[in-house]
Amino acid sequence: DIQMTQSPSTLSASVGDRVTITCRASQTVNSWLAWYQQKPGKAPKLLIYKASSLQSGVPSRFSGSGSGTEFTLTISSLQPDDSATYYCQQYNTYRSFGQGTKVEIK
Amino acid sequence: EVQLVQGGGGLVQPGGSLRLSCAASGFMFSRHWMSWVRQAPGKGLEWVAYMRHDGSGQEYVESVRGRFTISRDDAKRSLYLQMNFLIAEDTAVYYCARDTIGGMSGGQMDYWGQGTLVTVSS
Numbered sequence: 001d002i003q004m005t006q007s008p009s010t011l012s013a014s015v016g017d018r019v020t021i022t023c024r025a026s027q028t029v030n031s032w033l034a035w036y037q038q039k040p041g042k043a044p045k046l047l048i049y050k051a052s053s054l055q056s057g058v059p060s061r062f063s064g065s066g067s068g069t070e071f072t073l074t075i076s077s078l079q080p081d082d083s084a085t086y087y088c089q090q091y092n093t094y095r096s097f098g099q100g101t102k103v104e105i106k
Numbered sequence: 107e108v109q110l111v112q113g114g115g116g117l118v119q120p121g122g123s124l125r126l127s128c129a130a131s132g133f134m135f136s137r138h139w140m141s142w143v144r145q146a147p148g149k150g151l152e153w154v155a156y157m158r159h160d161g162s163g164q165e166y167v168e169s170v171r172g173r174f175t176i177s178r179d180d181a182k183r184s185l186y187l188q189m190n191f192l193i194a195e196d197t198a199v200y201y202c203a204r205d206t207i208g209g210m211s212g213g214q215m216d217y218w219g220q221g222t223l224v225t226v227s228s
Contacts, residue, residue, distance in 0.1 A: 001168065034214040036151075043201055043218035044143075044151065055216065087151050091206075091213020094165050095141065095153035 023088035115222030128202030159208030
């Protein structure tokens with residue numbers, strides 16, 4: 001099974017900051033990686049697919065990059081509505097998620 | 107509008123069984139793989155199973171293999187998860203999700219159900 005590891009587990013940043021979350025895979029997933037945002041009590045929301053493709057309707061301040069085993073999700077200018085937990089997910093072999101990164105607003 | 111409306115869930119004793127359902131509308135259900143994902147209380151997301159668009163194959167996470175069965179009824183536009191021999195560790199909110207289109211590379215889940223809570227406890 002492919003293990004996905006995210007870092008950091010929690011981060012606190014101010015409105016307007018540039019925020020980066022890292023996701024590492026235990027073996028290559030090529031570019032078959034997605035990012036999700038989840039708010040408490042809600043279903044996850046797809047942000048990015050195929051490592052860097054922005055899902056329709058998602059603000060352009062969200063971007064993804066990487067391939068192989070290392071990926072990043074970047075929020076270019078953090079907004080209050082971005083307070084949430086973010087998950088990466090590989091779909092190269094079956095499916096598996098990272099453990100999540102909680103983003104808090106200072 | 108794409109919608110996934112879930113049913114089932116509830117309290118079940120250890121060793122018991124439960125069947126979850128997911129009714130789809132607003133898209134060509136028969137063209138899509140479908141997945142189940144769960145989230146234990148206070149924990150992260152865990153993929154549970156997927157089924158190919160044509161029912162030709164399904165896969166499961168190791169921890170549920172042999173106990174859970176995913177199935178679909180394209181005529182009813184519905185996805186199911188039959189859960190047997192339930193254990194406390196299966197306690198979670200279960201989500202159904204629309205997966206990739208058959209015949210195309212992919213595996214991102216772009217639409218999700220509202221989630222249903224399964225509690226395994228005596």
